[in-house]
Amino acid sequence: MSTTEIENEIIEEFELFDNWEDKYEYIIDMGKKLLPLEAAHKIDENKIKGCQSTVWLVAEKIGDKIIYKADSDAVIVKGLISLLIRVLSGKTANEIIETKLDFINRIGLTSHLAQTRSNGLLSMVKQMKHYALAYQLKV
């Protein structure tokens, strides 16, 4: 699936929720289901500095695709990461760079982008794109 198709799929899923509690329950559930990152990856170099929760992000290139893995000590943030990984992981550097991630706005989570200091969603997006840019330049 293309990133746009996955984004649309997520938007459709979120349309089912008519209140914020159900929406957050779903995000929390996704956070809990996110595969934990191996301890070896939980090092300072892989940390994305938010103000409050810790996020670790690693990327590797397999063939022409970039695979992301991430973790956090806060579960809502983990749920948000899980959404980003679902859209961006396994895509080419070009696709990742060009994806505008409109779904964040469409599912009503824009406030998380604004609160950069508190949960670092924006920093996560930037870091994922940086990895893609770095891999693109390496070729």
Next chain:
Amino acid sequence: MNTVLDSALDVYALRQQFPVLQRKVKDGRTLVYLDNAATSQKPNTVIATLSKYYESFNANIHRGIHTLAEEATAAYEAARDTAQHFINAAHREEIIFTRGVTEGINLIAATWGRKNIQAGDEIIISAMEHHSNIVPWQMLCEERGALLKVIPVNDAGELQMDAFEKLISPKTKLISIVHISNALGTINPVKEIITIAHKHHIKVLVDGAQSSVHAIIDVQNLDCDFFVFSSHKVYGPTGVGVLYGKKELLENMPPYMGGGEMIKEVSFEKTSYNELPYKFEAGTPNIGDTIALKSALDFVTNTGRDQITKHEDRILIYANEQLSQIKGMRFIGTAKQKAGVVSFLIEGIHPQDIGILLDNYGIAVRTGHHCAQPLMNRFGIPGTVRASFAAYTSKEEIDALVVGLQKAVKLLS
């Protein structure tokens, strides 16, 4: 035990004076504002004073000879008198207007500090300081080759006073200590610290960011050498604060910033400095906010400082009682003497997750390290959830917090 019903304050009438407390957030929920340690809300009188200043007598102060300048100067200097009485300073020129606690501490570090701290000297702070009472001293110590020593904190979040006395050496020049901890609510025995310090001829700076709003301050009784507080924590506007210093200390300190207002005479060969307090108030000050600070301090005095502290103490007891019913509750900071703040964690849950969900219920709390990272490291935690109170905090707001927390915990587990 219902500890709040016999409250000394009519909280519901008081809340009417705060327009922002009437607003709705998050789909029409009534705002529950429990982030008062970060900043307090402002009463009508403060907002009205700000408007009135800009509507009717905005002018630059001290030098103008016209009506507006005279009125603005009189109002600005009246604020100084009110601030003097608010902390019971002996002289009005001991009150220096700053931008807030951070600037106050930096001013002392840059002037008194640079003059008096030499290589090998020692400065004592505590493990529960806000970053604003750590970093300026680290910078000064680095510059001067001085040593920063830290009073340890016990598991309850209290200063270890026996360890404190052992830290004092003939090289100790200054103790800079928080009066009430913003992260834990601990009330520190500053008077005892000052008495001990003065026996050793050590100066003491008291960070009154929280105590100025939760306690009655008498700098002459405390006998502190410096005391700093911020307007915005005491129901006043942001961007203004007070630095108190004993007159003889301030007189012997070099100026902080150079510019207009702080000078007596300027020539290219030599400038002579203005007298206190103007020596430390270079440039056009924050006139409007300073005048409105007077209204804020008047609000506190008119409401009754005794009544406010009694009410806040009752709210604190009630909050402790109610919150302890939540499963997995772990209070951080269980000092015998506390004011204004409940800091906690819920087992297995990151404080940020709680903060995000509470926000959706219209409840404003602070989550994180509260700008006191060394203190969080001391407890081995990433941060806490902090509910902090003010004169207008109601029992119903505590009840809303408890219900919100129960729902958040349910969603997260």
